[in-house]
Each structure stands twice: as C-alpha cells, then as structure tokens.
Amino acid sequence: MNWLSRMRGWFGPGAAGAGAAPRRGGETHLDRAADSLRALIEDRSIPKSVREALADDYAEIQALLDKLEQDQLHVAVFGRVSVGKSALLNALAGRDAFASGVLHGTTVRQQRVHWDSAAADAPQLGALVLIDTPGIDELDGEQREALAHEIAERADLVLFVVDADMTAVEHRALGEVAVGGRPLLLVLNKADRYTDAERAALLARLGEHAAGRVRREHIVPAMAAPAPERVLRETPQGEQVVERERGADVEALRRAILTLMEREGRSFAALNAALAAGRLSDAVGARLIALRRAAADRIVHAYCLAKGVAVALNPVPVADLLAAAALDVALVAHLGRVYGMPPSRAEAGRLLAVILGQLAALMGAVWGVHLVASALKLGTGGLSTVATAGAQGALAWYATYVVGRVAERWYAQGRSWGPQGPKQVVREIVESLDRDSILREARAEILGRLRGRDADGGRRR
Incomplete structure (x- = not known):
C-alpha cells in the first residue's frame, strides 16, 4: 500500500536516533504518522467485510491516532x-495509583494513569502516561x-x-519484546536486597544477557518498595532493634526515562505508529487475498x-473449441x-495464448484426446454424445481450471x-493438481446438468 511505503521511507533504519522536533509549525514525524493512520482508517477502498472482520485492529489504529493527536507518550x-x-x-x-500487594499476580488487566509530576518537569514532552500490565509466567495466565x-x-x-x-x-521474553529495536530500559527492581558489590555484579550479568538488545547505560537499578531498615537505638532500658521505613529510590530510573523520551520520544511514537500500521x-492484505x-x-x-x-452440447468439432x-x-x-487489474480483451487474449502454449507443451496428449472425442461426436451423428460428451466436457473443464489458476497466480x-517464468509456473500448478479427481468431479457435474436439461424438456441427443 502506498501509505505504508511512505511511512517506511520516513521511519526507516536510523530514524529513531535522529530525534524529533517539537510539534510546532511545519510537518514533523508525528504529523506524518497521524496523517497516514488517518488515511488508513478513512480508506474506503477496503471492503466493509474486511473492516468488520478486523474491527479490533482498526480500533487499535484509532486509539493510536487519538494518542498522537493528544500528543501522548506511553511508558509501559x-x-x-x-x-x-x-x-x-x-x-x-508519587502516589498509589496502581494496585499492588503480596498476592502472586495482583495485576490482572491493563491500568494507566497520567504521570503528572514528570509532565510538570518536562512540559515539552506533552502528556506522559504510565501503563501497568499483567505479569508473564503466571500459572494459568496465558x-x-x-x-x-x-x-x-x-x-x-x-x-x-x-x-x-x-x-x-x-531471557526469551526480552528477545520478543525487543524485536525491531523497540526502545527498552532494563530495570533491576528490589536492588536494596543486594550489597553494593552484589548489585554491581548483577548489573554486569544483566548487561551480558541483554547484549545487542539493551544498551548498558539503559540498565538501571531501582528500589520501588524497599524493605524496612533495621537500626539499633539506645534506650534507657538498653539497646533494642527498631524498624524504620525507607522511602523508594527510583530517581535514576526517572532521569533515564525523561532523558530518553526528551531525546527520542516522539520518534519512538512515530515509529510505533508505523509498526502498528x-x-x-x-x-488487511491477508483478508483481501482470502476474499479474492x-x-x-x-x-x-x-x-x-x-x-x-x-463443449459437451456442441455437436460441431472446432466450433466447440472456438467457443x-x-x-x-x-x-x-x-x-x-477481481484482482483490481482489468486487462483489455487483447491483453487477456495474449495472456491466454501464453498459458495455452505452455499447457499444450505439457499436455499434448490431453488435447489430442479432446480433438478425437470431438471428431467422434460428429462421426456418430451425435448418437454417442452421452458416452463422449461427459469426457470431452470434463477435459475442457480441466483445461479451463488450469488456465484460471495460472492466470490467478x-x-x-x-x-x-x-523469476520462474511462465513455463515453470504452469508446470508447478499442473503438478499440484489431482487431475483424475478433477476430471471425475467435472464429468459428474456436467452429466448431471445434461440429464437435468433433458428432464426439463430439453432436446435429447
């Protein structure tokens, strides 16, 4: 499709690294992405049946268009x-916006909130949205x-x-999520569980796992809900252990997100729109192919x-071949x-000549039988039509079936x-067909039509 070709040209390799200007005045990557998504949604050449079958996909594109028009960036x-x-x-x-708890797999559906504090710090980013997701590798959680x-x-x-x-x-999931160079930050949460040396070694190990998928500077430690800290405090009664709550430490992650989004967020959004489109x-292409x-x-x-x-009904040889x-x-x-490429009659004739030329080279014997049957039909004055018409008509059926399949290809x-050329295409299609089965089916249906014609009062031959 032309719109997709344009988008791939705009958002080809290296586009994400180029950054994107704020959406002021001239056309930007996001403007182009939005225009292309809008054109896709409004394309009336797509049949209604395809739109209905792909309703969820079209809804996703509409949601993406709404997101671009509202200048939103999503972090999941x-x-x-x-x-x-x-x-x-x-x-x-900075608030309890998402359900969390000690239960295994507390989040069972998508949740999202606007990241207001970050938007205040980086207003040029527009609306930042945080999105929670269910966990992977959960029992019965496919x-x-x-x-x-x-x-x-x-x-x-x-x-x-x-x-x-x-x-x-x-490790497997990281490969799946990172496909296509999708922007990623690898976050080591609960970093408070480890000593400084253990944390450094673990970050290095994660870097090895993520090599080629996540840059080293994009592997960040965080402490979302650190365990209470045990401190010793002297009291009049002596020393005792007192637990003290510790605040979350996600500042390094926050800086990494904002830096990355400020530099490349809009290019990420445009590329993401292109991928979804x-x-x-x-x-749509698969549906149209199936319909066609x-x-x-x-x-x-x-x-x-x-x-x-x-062919079965025509008593005159050659005349039935011309018909x-x-x-x-x-x-x-x-x-x-059907395929949106209507030929002129002359073009259709030339294409048929090519197909029949290749088919004759492969199936000369079939055409010989066809001509013999046609001559036999004339020589017997039509009395042997019942014996020969079905077979001759079945051969004509088969030849047309091959012509149709080759033309469709x-x-x-x-x-x-x-690159194969017409000879190989015709050969492949002929070899893929069960000729005997097609001929049996064709003969049965032709004879059924002929008998039905006689039963309705047609001329019995």
Whole structure:
C-alpha cells in the first residue's frame, strides 16, 4: 500500500536516533504518522467485510491516532509476576495509583494513569502516561500474558523489570519484546536486597544477557518498595532493634526515562505508529487475498462448468473449441477485475495464448484426446454424445481450471510471472493438481446438468 511505503521511507533504519522536533509549525514525524493512520482508517477502498472482520485492529489504529493527536507518550512496564511492576509505577507517579500487594499476580488487566509530576518537569514532552500490565509466567495466565505482550507492542517505551538474575523465561521474553529495536530500559527492581558489590555484579550479568538488545547505560537499578531498615537505638532500658521505613529510590530510573523520551520520544511514537500500521496492513492484505481467492474460486468454477457443458452440447468439432477459447479469454479478463487489474480483451487474449502454449507443451496428449472425442461426436451423428460428451466436457473443464489458476497466480504476483517464468509456473500448478479427481468431479457435474436439461424438456441427443 502506498501509505505504508511512505511511512517506511520516513521511519526507516536510523530514524529513531535522529530525534524529533517539537510539534510546532511545519510537518514533523508525528504529523506524518497521524496523517497516514488517518488515511488508513478513512480508506474506503477496503471492503466493509474486511473492516468488520478486523474491527479490533482498526480500533487499535484509532486509539493510536487519538494518542498522537493528544500528543501522548506511553511508558509501559513488563516482566514476570511479583517483580514489583505496580510498585515501581507507584513510586514513579508519587502516589498509589496502581494496585499492588503480596498476592502472586495482583495485576490482572491493563491500568494507566497520567504521570503528572514528570509532565510538570518536562512540559515539552506533552502528556506522559504510565501503563501497568499483567505479569508473564503466571500459572494459568496465558491470556493475561498475551495482553502484556500486546500492550508492550504499542508502548513508546517499555520498562522491562527484573528483580534478580534473568531466568530463561525472562531471557526469551526480552528477545520478543525487543524485536525491531523497540526502545527498552532494563530495570533491576528490589536492588536494596543486594550489597553494593552484589548489585554491581548483577548489573554486569544483566548487561551480558541483554547484549545487542539493551544498551548498558539503559540498565538501571531501582528500589520501588524497599524493605524496612533495621537500626539499633539506645534506650534507657538498653539497646533494642527498631524498624524504620525507607522511602523508594527510583530517581535514576526517572532521569533515564525523561532523558530518553526528551531525546527520542516522539520518534519512538512515530515509529510505533508505523509498526502498528504495518501490522494492520498485513492483516488487511491477508483478508483481501482470502476474499479474492474465494471470489476467484467461484469464478473459475462457474467458467469451468459453462465451458464443460458448452463443449459437451456442441455437436460441431472446432466450433466447440472456438467457443471454449472465447470463454477462457472472458475468464482471464474476469479474474483481472477481481484482482483490481482489468486487462483489455487483447491483453487477456495474449495472456491466454501464453498459458495455452505452455499447457499444450505439457499436455499434448490431453488435447489430442479432446480433438478425437470431438471428431467422434460428429462421426456418430451425435448418437454417442452421452458416452463422449461427459469426457470431452470434463477435459475442457480441466483445461479451463488450469488456465484460471495460472492466470490467478499471474495477477496475484502483480501481473508478473516472477523469476520462474511462465513455463515453470504452469508446470508447478499442473503438478499440484489431482487431475483424475478433477476430471471425475467435472464429468459428474456436467452429466448431471445434461440429464437435468433433458428432464426439463430439453432436446435429447
């Protein structure tokens, strides 16, 4: 699609690193992304049935467009259950905005709040939104894990949260989330559990796990909800242990988020829009291909039946072949209209000539039988039609079926034979077909139509 080609040109490799100017005056990456999403939503050439089948995908694109128009940037957490994702967002927000607790997997759905304090510190970023997600690797939590992946795919920045050395599940998930160079910060939460030396070693180890996916400076320690601190205090009665609450420490993470978003946030948002549009483009394309293939199946079957019956009924040899050729030209033209590339009659005739030329080279014997049957039909004065018409019509059916499938391949490839050329395309299609099965089906349907015609009072031959 043209709009997707334009977006890929605008947001190709290296675009994210270039940064983006504030949305003032001239066109920016975000303006272009919004215009392209709007054009996709408003494209009336997409059939209603495709839109209805992809309603959820279109809703995602509309939500993305709303986000761009409201100048929002989304930051989502992602990670195993109970690594403290909700607590981390609460610490960043400076309030208990997200449900958190000691239960395994407290978050079961998406939650989001505006990060007001950060917006106050960095007003040029527009509206920053924090998004909580369900945890991965939860028992019987496949649907919630799928939701977490969906949210991470749409976010402009993902905070991948761990609380220890990376597990095999986390390592695999990091690869999935980082696909396509998605912006990531790897956060070591609950860093207060470790001594300084242990923390340094663990951060280094995480750097090894994330090599090629997350830059070293984007691996950040945090303490969202540190354990109470035990201190000794002297009292008149003697020494005793007193627990003292400690405040969260997410300042390094906060600075990393704001720095990254100030530098590249809008480019991230534009790229994210392009990725989502690409996903919808693929889905629409797949649906259109399926619809066109279904329509082509119906059309090819209709022409096969028409040709088979016409050949079976026509007592004059050669004349039935000429009529069959005319039907094949019409079939080729009809398939072109289905694929949005209608040919002229002359173009359809040339394409048919190419197909039949290759088909004759592969199936000379079939055409020989066809001609013999046609001559036999004339020589017997039509008395042997019942014996020969079904077989001859079935051969005509089969030839038209091959013509239709080859022409459809040519249109589906953009009016091109591809690197293989017509000879190989025809050979592949012929070899992929069960000729005996098609001939049996064709003969049965043709004879059924002929008998039905006689039963309705038609001329018995």
